[in-house]
Amino acid sequence: MSGPSFIFGYGSLISEDSRARTGDSGASYPCRLSGFKRGWAFVPSHRKNTSVACWPDSTATVNGIITEIPATELAAFDLREHGYKRVAVSVEQLHFIGEKLADMPDQLRQRGASVYIYVVIDKVPFENETPLAQTYIDVILDGCLEISEDFAIEFVTTTEGWNKPYWFDDRLTLRYVRPLNYDNLPVGRIEKIDSILHEHVSHHVKRRLVESVSLESIQSR
Numbered sequence: 120m121s122g123p124s125f126i127f128g129y130g131s132l133i134s135e136d137s138r139a140r141t142g143d144s145g146a147s148y149p150c151r152l153s154g155f156k157r158g159w160a161f162v163p164s165h166r167k168n169t170s171v172a173c174w175p176d177s178t179a180t181v182n183g184i185i186t187e188i189p190a191t192e193l194a195a196f197d198l199r200e201h202g203y204k205r206v207a208v209s210v211e212q213l214h215f216i217g218e219k220l221a222d223m224p225d226q227l228r229q230r231g232a233s234v235y236i237y238v239v240i241d242k243v244p245f246e247n248e249t250p251l252a253q254t255y256i257d258v259i260l261d262g263c264l265e266i267s268e269d270f271a272i273e274f275v276t277t278t279e280g281w282n283k284p285y286w287f288d289d290r291l292t293l294r295y296v297r298p299l300n301y302d303n304l305p306v307g308r309i310e311k312i313d314s315i316l317h318e319h320v321s322h323h324v325k326r327r328l329v330e331s332v333s334l335e336s337i338q339s340r
Contacts, residue, residue: 126196154208155236158171180214182274204239216270254293
């Protein structure tokens, strides 16, 4: 009998609430994965927004979580991540965060676990019509903040491409398909997210525009 399957989540899959909207998953364990780089990418099947993606890079590491996915739920997560390819990574590439997780690699090996990451199939140039969506970023950073503020900052500082696409503040229009429940967030959560962005990608977040501003008006300036 084959062992359990784990997925390394490095974007919206960091968020427990976001994962739950797709299917069941186990507890999450924060870690870093070596051999991959993360950045904003245009994924053809996700045409409405620019998406976060990973691709192989022997010099890079990416922070995220691993979570066990029941065999009956893998197809649902694969469907959610259409436009990406699920590929196997080795336990040796995982570096767990915190002393309490020091024995996680041995546990995974003992259970015969398989670990996967969703990588972008085709990394293609950005298009103006596929901006960054603040509601998508909020989901990711809210999930990161459930782990720690340092974890959220690491996501921001190790993700490339903040300078490339347009960036919409769509917290009123909810462009992202699985947005946060903004009425049920911890006090000060949005302020903390904005503070991290202004501190670490300040030049880029300053050009964030409300959703009601059309691309046509931007391009005519």
